[in-house]
Amino acid sequence: xxxxNLLSVREDVQVLDATLRDGGLCxxxxxxxxxxxxxxxxxxxxxxxxxxxxxxxSKKMFSPEKFGKWKFCDDxxxxxxxxxxxxxxxxxxxxxxxxxxYKRDIRPREESPVDMVRxxxxxxxxxxxxxxxxxxxxxxxxxxxxxxxxxxxxTEDIRAALDIFGQTPVDVxxxxxxxxxxxxxxxxxxxxxxxxxxxxxxxxxxxxxxNNQSLAFANTIDALKEGVSFxxxxxxxxxxxxxxxxxxxxxxxxxxxxxxxxxxxxxxxxHMVKLKQDGVRWGFDIPYIxxxxxxxxxxxxxxxxKQGRTDYNNLRLELLDME
Amino acid sequence: xxxxNLLSVREDVQVLDATLRDGGLCxxxxxxxxxxxxxxxxxxxxxxxxxxxxxxxSKKMFSPEKFGKWKFCDDxxxxxxxxxxxxxxxxxxxxxxxxxxYKRDIRPREESPVDMVRxxxxxxxxxxxxxxxxxxxxxxxxxxxxxxxxxxxxTEDIRAALDIFGQTPVDVxxxxxxxxxxxxxxxxxxxxxxxxxxxxxxxxxxxxxxNNQSLAFANTIDALKEGVSFxxxxxxxxxxxxxxxxxxxxxxxxxxxxxxxxxxxxxxxxHMVKLKQDGVRWGFDIPYIxxxxxxxxxxxxxxxxKQGRTDYNNLRLELLDME
Numbered sequence: 334x335x336x337x338n339l340l341s342v343r344e345d346v347q348v349l350d351a352t353l354r355d356g357g358l359c360x361x362x363x364x365x366x367x368x369x370x371x372x373x374x375x376x377x378x379x380x381x382x383x384x385x386x387x388x389x390x391s392k393k394m395f396s397p398e399k400f401g402k403w404k405f406c407d408d409x410x411x412x413x414x415x416x417x418x419x420x421x422x423x424x425x426x427x428x429x430x431x432x433x434x435y436k437r438d439i440r441p442r443e444e445s446p447v448d449m450v451r452x453x454x455x456x457x458x459x460x461x462x463x464x465x466x467x468x469x470x471x472x473x474x475x476x477x478x479x480x481x482x483x484x485x486x487x488t489e490d491i492r493a494a495l496d497i498f499g500q501t502p503v504d505v506x507x508x509x510x511x512x513x514x515x516x517x518x519x520x521x522x523x524x525x526x527x528x529x530x531x532x533x534x535x536x537x538x539x540x541x542x543x544n545n546q547s548l549a550f551a552n553t554i555d556a557l558k559e560g561v562s563f564x565x566x567x568x569x570x571x572x573x574x575x576x577x578x579x580x581x582x583x584x585x586x587x588x589x590x591x592x593x594x595x596x597x598x599x600x601x602x603x604h605m606v607k608l609k610q611d612g613v614r615w616g617f618d619i620p621y622i623x624x625x626x627x628x629x630x631x632x633x634x635x636x637x638x639k640q641g642r643t644d645y646n647n648l649r650l651e652l653l654d655m656e
Numbered sequence: 657x658x659x660x661n662l663l664s665v666r667e668d669v670q671v672l673d674a675t676l677r678d679g680g681l682c683x684x685x686x687x688x689x690x691x692x693x694x695x696x697x698x699x700x701x702x703x704x705x706x707x708x709x710x711x712x713x714s715k716k717m718f719s720p721e722k723f724g725k726w727k728f729c730d731d732x733x734x735x736x737x738x739x740x741x742x743x744x745x746x747x748x749x750x751x752x753x754x755x756x757x758y759k760r761d762i763r764p765r766e767e768s769p770v771d772m773v774r775x776x777x778x779x780x781x782x783x784x785x786x787x788x789x790x791x792x793x794x795x796x797x798x799x800x801x802x803x804x805x806x807x808x809x810x811t812e813d814i815r816a817a818l819d820i821f822g823q824t825p826v827d828v829x830x831x832x833x834x835x836x837x838x839x840x841x842x843x844x845x846x847x848x849x850x851x852x853x854x855x856x857x858x859x860x861x862x863x864x865x866x867n868n869q870s871l872a873f874a875n876t877i878d879a880l881k882e883g884v885s886f887x888x889x890x891x892x893x894x895x896x897x898x899x900x901x902x903x904x905x906x907x908x909x910x911x912x913x914x915x916x917x918x919x920x921x922x923x924x925x926x927h928m929v930k931l932k933q934d935g936v937r938w939g940f941d942i943p944y945i946x947x948x949x950x951x952x953x954x955x956x957x958x959x960x961x962k963q964g965r966t967d968y969n970n971l972r973l974e975l976l977d978m979e
């Protein structure tokens with residue numbers, strides 16, 4: 334079932350940088366404008382296809398004083414960085430079911446620099462998600478649906494969800510490994526499952542991985558090999574907890590000459606190294622192995638690391654107690 | 657061609673801890689006796705099948721003043737830790753072609769606590785390696801052959817080497833990803849290639865991976881799935897450069913109830929955390945991505961990190977210049 338070999342160029346591949354969005358979960362979205370502008374320019378030079386600027390969160394639910402502007406992604410804030418974005422790279426934002434006032438905040442595409450809205454949902458709220466897809470589609474946007482935490486769901490329910498989303502106008506369906514618990518052979522199997530519906534309904538597939546078990550890159554390129562097109566990555570893997578698939582690994586792997594890894598290293602040496610030095614925390618660490626192996630939300634591991642603890646076997650017992 | 661699924665117990669699986677040997681490359685083999693004794697006891701409790709104590713290096717070539725005792729692995733030094741090793745866990749040592757005075761230093765097995773000698777060779781010295789295999793076999797040891805740096809070799813030469821080793825009394829043939837340059841799909845292909853000869857000559861296969869591209873664990877479990885039996889790992893991935901497959905990931909993954917991950921976390925919290933604090937360096941870092949992607953020896957990246965440099969794009973150019 335392999336799609337291509339290690340030297341193939343697959344024209345369907347789309348690289349999506351989610352550094353501001355998933356990375357923003359590590360610093361409450363307080364990125365400097367210089368960081369964001371350089372990231373935009375570096376992604377552009379690197380050949381990245383989509384750049385996700387952050388969340389489209391409701392300002393009624395979340396205080397703009399407690400979060401940086403990329404939690405809200407006002408059109409004018411994006412415009413202050415990208416102007417009219419007269420480039421090949423598209424702009425994405427994420428809208429969470431239950432955290433977004435989408436009817437008010439997601440306005441017609443012709444008034445916005447945004448090209449794609451990615452809708453994130455758990456499986457029990459998919460009817461809210463389909464309503465959001467319909468709205469965003471009517472507003473003229475490309476749409477993607479990220480069904481989160483499927484590692485906790487039954488296969489029958491995932492099939493039902495895929496069948497429902499297949500019948501919406503959504504463009505891309507994402508396989509999301511929220512807890513970094515999937516092994517490559519599971520990712521290959523899941524990709525085949527998702528492909529059944531993608532082919533039936535003529536949808537594209539995406540993969541969003543987490544690095545809890547040090548498998549984010551492996552899972553991404555295995556999903557690619559099986560037929561996934563949209564590949565999420567973040568610079569230096571910046572993202573919640575153990576973080577995501579690293580842009581520098583992914584872009585160094587892809588063979589299409591449009592992709593360049595140098596600008597990503599520029600972003601790292603000019604910005605990411607400093608973020609780390611300033612104490613912003615993300616990336617693979619031992620506690621995430623434990624939550625990943627147990628298919629648990631990483632919050633327990635994040636807290637454990639924050640407290641400077643290294644009594645890993647106690648964490649292991651605490652996680653068992655939580656089940 | 658998959659051998660088993662995620663819940664299978666494969667009785668052929670053998671976990672080999674190489675912490676002292678590959679990890680010793682990071683601290684010139686200066687481990688305290690307490691470290692080694694605890695590692696032995698923790699490996700034993702964890703169900704590890706083989707523990708590699710270090711190298712069998714020639715004292716004529718390497719000064720015992722410059723290196724800790726596990727570079728030489730004298731029988732009496734091993735005995736001071738394990739006594740007669742009256743356990744299920746076997747003891748291994750590594751002997752490098754060209755760095756070992758094997759006729760003098762590798763004595764009959766009945767006089768030694770060692771069970772297995774692993775012989776490491778590059779492809780051009782395989783005739784020396786077969787002589788060492790013959791010697792060790794005559795001395796009564798189990799033997800394994802680690803053909804290093806095959807990512808630099810032509811497939812025809814690898815086939816020729818496998819055919820030669822197939823005709824020796826060696827027990828295990830190792831697929832070694834010396835530069836951490838192999839992607840999972842290559843590991844799966846290579847495993848199939850090695851399996852051709854393993855099945856023809858009734859040999860077992862092993863995998864020794866490096867984490868330069870954050871793929872050591874993924875490559876190990878994919879090789880396992882394809883039919884490899886001997887799985888190398890090190891506690892906290894301790895090993896040269898980007899290190900190896902982490903014991904805590906591997907033992908947490910394997911389903912055989914004989915394997916326990918808790919003792920590995922004990923070793924980490926009681927010893928490894930301190931090693932790191934004391935400045936011993938190993939593990940995944942950005943410069944290894946660059947050497948891994950280019951299929952280069954990690955020494956350039958190790959030096960870059962040692963100097964505290966973060967100008968990754970200069971390293972990238974320096975690596976290009978070296979080709």
